[in-house]
Amino acid sequence: MSGNDLLLKAFKQTKYQLSGHGVRDIQTLKKAFEHYRDEQESDMYGKGKIIEEFQEKMANYLGKESAVFFPSGTMAQQIALRIWCDRKELKKVAYHPLCHLEIHEQDGLKKLHHIEPILLADKDSVIQLEDIVNMKEEIACLLLELPQREIGGQLPDSKTLESISSYCREKGIKLHLDGARLFEILPFYQKSAAEICALFDSVYVSFYKGIGGIAGAILAGEKDFIEESKIWKRRHGGDLISLYPYIVSADYYFNQRIHKMVQYFEEAKELAHLFNQCNMVSTRPIEPVSNMFHVHFSLPKEKMEPILADLYHETGIGLTSYVREIDSDECYYELSIGDQFADVPKEKLKQVFQLLDEKMREQQ
Amino acid sequence: MSGNDLLLKAFKQTKYQLSGHGVRDIQTLKKAFEHYRDEQESDMYGKGKIIEEFQEKMANYLGKESAVFFPSGTMAQQIALRIWCDRKELKKVAYHPLCHLEIHEQDGLKKLHHIEPILLADKDSVIQLEDIVNMKEEIACLLLELPQREIGGQLPDSKTLESISSYCREKGIKLHLDGARLFEILPFYQKSAAEICALFDSVYVSFYKGIGGIAGAILAGEKDFIEESKIWKRRHGGDLISLYPYIVSADYYFNQRIHKMVQYFEEAKELAHLFNQCNMVSTRPIEPVSNMFHVHFSLPKEKMEPILADLYHETGIGLTSYVREIDSDECYYELSIGDQFADVPKEKLKQVFQLLDEKMREQQ
Numbered sequence: 001m002s003g004n005d006l007l008l009k010a011f012k013q014t015k016y017q018l019s020g021h022g023v024r025d026i027q028t029l030k031k032a033f034e035h036y037r038d039e040q041e042s043d044m045y046g047k048g049k050i051i052e053e054f055q056e057k058m059a060n061y062l063g064k065e066s067a068v069f070f071p072s073g074t075m076a077q078q079i080a081l082r083i084w085c086d087r088k089e090l091k092k093v094a095y096h097p098l099c100h101l102e103i104h105e106q107d108g109l110k111k112l113h114h115i116e117p118i119l120l121a122d123k124d125s126v127i128q129l130e131d132i133v134n135m136k137e138e139i140a141c142l143l144l145e146l147p148q149r150e151i152g153g154q155l156p157d158s159k160t161l162e163s164i165s166s167y168c169r170e171k172g173i174k175l176h177l178d179g180a181r182l183f184e185i186l187p188f189y190q191k192s193a194a195e196i197c198a199l200f201d202s203v204y205v206s207f208y209k210g211i212g213g214i215a216g217a218i219l220a221g222e223k224d225f226i227e228e229s230k231i232w233k234r235r236h237g238g239d240l241i242s243l244y245p246y247i248v249s250a251d252y253y254f255n256q257r258i259h260k261m262v263q264y265f266e267e268a269k270e271l272a273h274l275f276n277q278c279n280m281v282s283t284r285p286i287e288p289v290s291n292m293f294h295v296h297f298s299l300p301k302e303k304m305e306p307i308l309a310d311l312y313h314e315t316g317i318g319l320t321s322y323v324r325e326i327d328s329d330e331c332y333y334e335l336s337i338g339d340q341f342a343d344v345p346k347e348k349l350k351q352v353f354q355l356l357d358e359k360m361r362e363q364q
Numbered sequence: 365m366s367g368n369d370l371l372l373k374a375f376k377q378t379k380y381q382l383s384g385h386g387v388r389d390i391q392t393l394k395k396a397f398e399h400y401r402d403e404q405e406s407d408m409y410g411k412g413k414i415i416e417e418f419q420e421k422m423a424n425y426l427g428k429e430s431a432v433f434f435p436s437g438t439m440a441q442q443i444a445l446r447i448w449c450d451r452k453e454l455k456k457v458a459y460h461p462l463c464h465l466e467i468h469e470q471d472g473l474k475k476l477h478h479i480e481p482i483l484l485a486d487k488d489s490v491i492q493l494e495d496i497v498n499m500k501e502e503i504a505c506l507l508l509e510l511p512q513r514e515i516g517g518q519l520p521d522s523k524t525l526e527s528i529s530s531y532c533r534e535k536g537i538k539l540h541l542d543g544a545r546l547f548e549i550l551p552f553y554q555k556s557a558a559e560i561c562a563l564f565d566s567v568y569v570s571f572y573k574g575i576g577g578i579a580g581a582i583l584a585g586e587k588d589f590i591e592e593s594k595i596w597k598r599r600h601g602g603d604l605i606s607l608y609p610y611i612v613s614a615d616y617y618f619n620q621r622i623h624k625m626v627q628y629f630e631e632a633k634e635l636a637h638l639f640n641q642c643n644m645v646s647t648r649p650i651e652p653v654s655n656m657f658h659v660h661f662s663l664p665k666e667k668m669e670p671i672l673a674d675l676y677h678e679t680g681i682g683l684t685s686y687v688r689e690i691d692s693d694e695c696y697y698e699l700s701i702g703d704q705f706a707d708v709p710k711e712k713l714k715q716v717f718q719l720l721d722e723k724m725r726e727q728q
Contacts, residue, residue, distance in 0.1 A: 025403055026404045026612070029397065042388040072602070078601065108598070108601065111599055208605055214606045231470050235476055236601055238435070241388075244390070244393075
């Protein structure tokens, strides 16, 4: 059996897992629909109570005039950038080198919209005001991802955010928020979603990260912007006759979990601390600013996989189903706190980190 | 109350309806999931048992090497045409003037893919071989919609289909099937889906027309074509983390209804005959070739709406929730036979057509 398979198999046999909300199975959908009236009519190509009410709820929550439900963030964000580019008649935007649009979308932004991105900041840092001020080229829109997922979920401080927002407004640059994990960062900033979103012209949020829904996204902004995005939603093939399977579950799990974001954040800090006390283990960031962080092991992937698998067998606790290679001496995985962490007995937690520390020491 | 609202309200109060499978409500989803194991894991960005098994099932059914599930036909078809255009390095296709891509997609094909369509045939007829032979311009792909929905669901005969397919192969033109209603036309051609699809290079089918699922589509063709379409699916924002709400329901209702297509076809012919016996009422086509047809009334919309509303009140049977204006003397609606027709008592059916005929005579 390969190291990948060995680790995945061992993970699936564990009783407790440190991160996430649990397996993404059919039950996720069934639970959301359990208390929903059978007679509730489907949405119909973006119209109807079921979609309109949720859109209005999210527009209010995000403090924006209007909102529209999209099947995916990939679609929502490309469209947001396209609209801002069209308005300025300039097909240039700027974002982080590890932006979702740059590394996970098969170049949809370039292939479908012919928009050229300027990559800002070093890939290991978040975008700062000077990165924007020093930019040589004119752009229509700047995209900020909060938190910057691919580097463990890092954030600029409030002051930086505010100064970037002011600068963009002054220069006529539209500011778009990739808020895939917006709900998860509110406890760190100690601000409401509306307060954060007020700094941005358009905002995307996702419902299957911290919220744990099935799929789907909201794009929010001014009314004319949202109306235009609906036309593009149809062009992309996202104006489905029925989106309610995603809407009902988004709404259900939003209500279930939006108040748990403070808890997830506190637990992430507690857990990162435990990792950082182990030999040859460190988290990125050292102190989390949301419910997520990356765990780095100073060992090659091939060595780390059997160590973790053994740890799972001995403790019944699963840390991760995979590790990714960074180089021949280091590997890492991504962790997001969800409902499962609270279920892990504290004694068990202590045991697993003691054992991890021992196993890593043996490798030195 | 407007005529629109009056008719819709009266329709919603009827006990029986002549067409469709019934209201599109939450129950549609719940029913499909009822017997589905809770522990069945979600698909994950196009991978996993739940999506792979259904794709393979549909590839087999359609007689194609490979198939991929899409959230919408809009997305699937634009992508199919894009791939064929890219391969020939020629951004020109041909289709009917009332093709879905031309009239229902906000010009996605042009705005996202910069593909120019040549419109073939008069809008009131289906495409014939000579329309293609007489075409002055070179094209990469020809799209045929079977049946041609916007003109009541008309079809070319088998010989025409075969001759178009041979001609396209000879000339190096790729032939794409808009099979949104492919299942529904098999009884007319008395052929299997695979036999029809063998004439085409790529095929799209839908799961919320005759099948009555929630949403979703399959695109089928050769393996390399389908693999390429998956890259475009991600670019369009259609590669959702979970598509299972649509897949489970597509599979469930496919199994429930695929064998009923003969029944729907026979019932459509019976029902069209009843309409055509009424004064100032005619169907298009006169004799249906699938489960669908259009019903034309030789009266202005404003006059027809209260007549239908009265008919519903008096009989408890609903014909349609809307009529659309053609000109100041004529209006029409579209009808697709589903599960509901079989529930209408034969006596009631007789009564409603007698009464409709009388009411129309009074208008002369």
